[in-house]
Amino acid sequence: MKPAIITTNLTKKYDGKTAVDNLNLMVNQGELYSLLGVNGAGKTTTIKMLSCLIKPTSGDANLCGCSVQKEALKVKEKINVSPQETAIAMQLSVRENLEFICGIYGHDKSSSKKKTTEVIENLGLSEIEHSKARTLSGGWQRRLSIAMALISDPEILFLDEPTLGLDVIARRELWQTIKSLKGRKTIILTTHYLEEAESLSDHIGIMTKGRLVASGTPEELKADAGEDRFEEAFVKLCEGGIGQ
Numbered sequence: 119m120k121p122a123i124i125t126t127n128l129t130k131k132y133d134g135k136t137a138v139d140n141l142n143l144m145v146n147q148g149e150l151y152s153l154l155g156v157n158g159a160g161k162t163t164t165i166k167m168l169s170c171l172i173k174p175t176s177g178d179a180n181l182c183g184c185s186v187q188k189e190a191l192k193v194k195e196k197i198n199v200s201p202q203e204t205a206i207a208m209q210l211s212v213r214e215n216l217e218f219i220c221g222i223y224g225h226d227k228s229s230s231k232k233k234t235t236e237v238i239e240n241l242g243l244s245e246i247e248h249s250k251a252r253t254l255s256g257g258w259q260r261r262l263s264i265a266m267a268l269i270s271d272p273e274i275l276f277l278d279e280p281t282l283g284l285d286v287i288a289r290r291e292l293w294q295t296i297k298s299l300k301g302r303k304t305i306i307l308t309t310h311y312l313e314e315a316e317s318l319s320d321h322i323g324i325m326t327k328g329r330l331v332a333s334g335t336p337e338e339l340k341a342d343a344g345e346d347r348f349e350e351a352f353v354k355l356c357e358g359g360i361g362q
């Protein structure tokens with residue numbers, strides 16, 4: 119398997135305070151990797167550095183062969199982000215939102231229609247394609263937000279807390295959408311829902327105070343912590359930092 123992301127001593131300091139501390143992780147192409155950690159652990163800062171929204175203080179990350187320090191523009195062509203705060207135009211329909219994004223990426227009218235239809239079909243949005251975004255439930259809005267991020271055909275997709283605030287049914291429906299992308303895209307997910315990480319991830323990294331304190335498959339992490347339940351393993355690994 120080829121690596122999609124390799125970070126080397128990736129570090130971010132804010133006014134001398136270290137938010138991400140010499141992070142070394144590797145994510146293989148086509149896998150779903152979850153970054154977990156308690157509030158303030160450094161997950162969002164890591165995602166922001168990997169998606170070139172902020173510059174690392176030191177160290178580097180290589181995404182699909184390109185350095186975030188030296189080739190940020192090339193990295194941006196290969197990735198996309200479905201952010202926590204949705205970037206949907208509420209007065210537009212689902213189709214109009216997607217066609218608008220196609221325009222930003224330089225598609226002409228007929229190619230926009232074709233690409234939009236393809237993404238609508240792939241993400242199961244057909245029944246709501248003509249609904250105004252503002253009339254959609256939170257779950258549908260998140261699905262539209264992911265669809266918008268897929269218009270550019272990114273090799274790597276970042277999903278920052280994609281199911282935050284969704285009810286349990288909508289959350290599980292979104293899991294199906296995310297599962298349907300597995301293997302086709304490299305996905306980096308942050309979440310506070312441990313059951314979600316356990317159910318969806320190929321590999322999980324656990325961060326505490328800016329450092330990666332454990333990494334492995336959900337089964338490996340449970341075995342490392344000597345726990346049957348993932349939640350117990352997570353707490354133990356956060357506190358003890360074993361299992362690297």
Ligand SMILES: Nc1ncnc2c1ncn2[C@@H]1O[C@H](COP(=O)(O)OP(=O)(O)OP(=O)(O)O)[C@@H](O)[C@H]1O
Binds near residue numbers: 137164
């Ligand atoms: N722009 C900023 N300026 C100063 N400090 C910051 C900034 N952004 C983040 N931090 C600090 O960096 C640390 C890591 O924050 P970060 O948001 O990456 O954590 P997180 O794991 O994503 O947390 P959460 O789960 O609450 O979203 C925290 O101590 C935070 O206060």
